[in-house]
Amino acid sequence: MIYLQLFWEFLKIGLFAVGGGMATLPFLQELAVRTGWFSQDLITDMIAISESTPGPIGINMATYVGVNIAGVLGGVVATMGEVVPAVFIVIIISKSLEKFRKSKVVEDAFYGLRPAVTGLIAAAGIGVMKVAMFHMALYQQTGVLTDLIDIKKIILFAAAFIGIKKLKWHPVVFIAISAVIGIVLGF
Amino acid sequence: MLSEFLSIYWKFFKMGAVTFGGGYAMLPILRREIIENSHWMEEEDIMDYYALSQGLPGIIAINTSVFIGYHHRKTPGAIAAALGVVSPSILIITVIALFLAGFKDNVYVQHALSAISVCVVALILDAVLKMWKKGVKDGLTLCICLVVLALSLMTKISPVIYVIAAAIVGISARAVGRARKNGKEAAK
Numbered sequence: 001m002i003y004l005q006l007f008w009e010f011l012k013i014g015l016f017a018v019g020g021g022m023a024t025l026p027f028l029q030e031l032a033v034r035t036g037w038f039s040q041d042l043i044t045d046m047i048a049i050s051e052s053t054p055g056p057i058g059i060n061m062a063t064y065v066g067v068n069i070a071g072v073l074g075g076v077v078a079t080m081g082e083v084v085p086a087v088f089i090v091i092i093i094s095k096s097l098e099k100f101r102k103s104k105v106v107e108d109a110f111y112g113l114r115p116a117v118t119g120l121i122a123a124a125g126i127g128v129m130k131v132a133m134f135h136m137a138l139y140q141q142t143g144v145l146t147d148l149i150d151i152k153k154i155i156l157f158a159a160a161f162i163g164i165k166k167l168k169w170h171p172v173v174f175i176a177i178s179a180v181i182g183i184v185l186g187f
Numbered sequence: 188m189l190s191e192f193l194s195i196y197w198k199f200f201k202m203g204a205v206t207f208g209g210g211y212a213m214l215p216i217l218r219r220e221i222i223e224n225s226h227w228m229e230e231e232d233i234m235d236y237y238a239l240s241q242g243l244p245g246i247i248a249i250n251t252s253v254f255i256g257y258h259h260r261k262t263p264g265a266i267a268a269a270l271g272v273v274s275p276s277i278l279i280i281t282v283i284a285l286f287l288a289g290f291k292d293n294v295y296v297q298h299a300l301s302a303i304s305v306c307v308v309a310l311i312l313d314a315v316l317k318m319w320k321k322g323v324k325d326g327l328t329l330c331i332c333l334v335v336l337a338l339s340l341m342t343k344i345s346p347v348i349y350v351i352a353a354a355i356v357g358i359s360a361r362a363v364g365r366a367r368k369n370g371k372e373a374a375k
């Protein structure tokens with residue numbers, strides 16, 4: 001029964017992949033090799049499509065692989081398999097947090113955790129920035145500094161940042177405007 | 188009850204539909220919807236849930252959504268949030284995987300995405316600056332933030348390690364601080 005197998009395989013990924021959506025990638029590669037359900041080529045497509053569509057990357061990847069293995073229902077089953085462990089684990093932790101939320105130890109732990117999370121997200125942001133705003137590969141090839149930077153992107157970045165700071169619009173408005181600018185100006 | 192379940196589902200559905208990238212890209216949208224529009228919780232609560240989500244198995248966006256859903260309406264809220272945030276992915280990816288083979292090669296899609304990713308960087312920067320204000324309060328927290336940032340950029344250490352280490356540092360630094368304070372008071 002392919003659906004049960006799919007559910008079980010993605011349940012294991014959801015249970016063991018720590019560190020977000022991209023952390024599921026090595027598990028998916030291992031799954032491809034072990035089961036022969038899909039090829040390595042499909043993994044490259046999966047990453048490209050998951051990054052270029054709305055939704056968390058990890059979920060997009062699970063749905064994409066599931067659909068390719070066993071159709072529409074396969075996509076649903078794979079995604080649910082990956083989500084179920086998270087729901088259980090987080091509910092259990094939430095229940096115990098309710099009891100200990102006001103305790104000194106939990107409060108002190110969060111005192112250390114908050115700046116750490118700020119650092120982790122800043123690092124993720126810089127990672128995205130390197131890919132989104134600079135042409136690293138081209139620069140390494142030519143060594144010309146003007147190949148590294150794309151003035152259009154720098155201007156868009158500055159305008160978006162000032163807009164976000166000054167105007168209190170919903171983030172999706174900035175995303176939509178950027179998409180239009182990208183198409184019109186040929187980013 | 189059902190209408191409440193559906194309204195949480197719909198709220199997370201909308202957030203899932205406009206998140207481009209991983210869990211970090213969802214943060215600006217979460218802040219906006221959960222803190223500013225709905226007032227379900229404070230900035231610190233979201234940061235704490237985000238921190239825990241990084242250290243737990245599973246996809247960060249899902250973990251955070253389940254924490255927020257539970258915080259708002261217990262287990263039904265948690266389930267509604269999880270289902271809501273994955274639904275747009277299932278719909279969109281299924282359609283693309285089955286019908287739109289050339290989607291990622293389309294030149295307009297590429298131009299739009301290339302500009303969207305620049306905008307996402309600006310949104311993340313804004314979110315980081317807001318978190319900085321709440322999380323970095325003294326020399327030690329400044330140190331933790333910069334060390335985690337530098338190590339994340341230079342090494343491939345798992346986030347779980349940072350989460351565990353930062354919690355231990357927080358607990359022990361506060362314990363040492365209190366012990367010193369007590370010692371001084373005792374000396375007086």
